[in-house]
Amino acid sequence: MKKYEVMYIIRPEVEETERNNLIEEVNQVFTKNESTVTKVSEWGLRELAYEIDNCTKGYYVLLNVEATPKAVAEFNHIANIKEAIIRHIVVAD
Template sequence: MRHYETMFIVKPTLTPEEIVEKINFYKEAIIKNGGEICATQDMGMRNLAYEINKNKRGYYFVVYFKSAPSLVIELERLYRINEDILRFIVIKYESKKEQNAWNTMVDKVNKKAEAPKSAPVAAPETAPVAPEATPEA
């Protein structure tokens, strides 16, 4: 199995439920075609560097996975036929050095996902304010 990373940008006009549905569709497509998802990174809504199909923003999502090369062809086909995907890229990591970098990125994403959300910091208590002195005439 080879190491891959794919990033796709979903149209910003979709509802959050539709965006999650699209993301799950592609994750399921990877699994159904024999791939193994190692990590996912939800980058959220971001501004695009330039307009794509009159959209200035897009919802970014990254998936790190292992699979046979045939899966990439099917995944790219699915990206191309979906009008809600503005852009996509699939990157293959071949050499040992690239695979080590891929493993480092996967570990970093997984650690970030496992990190507990810090509790909100309580606002510092304010000291009572003394009333202003009125000038005596």
């Protein structure tokens, strides 16, 4: 398995309970696919460098994972579908 850094930004208007459920759902995407989440860093609400989908702020979440290619592909698929996630990126570590 390769190591990856996964960052995604959640819309600022998402309520805390929904946001926590979304973070847990993303973590489960990796754990269900024989991968491990080694670190979860919630950076919190931050100003965006430029406006994205009429948002000037976003809730940043950074994950360090050891993942299979299947887990990364499933994360990308889910991040594209979820409207609460306005941006995401996966970088091989």
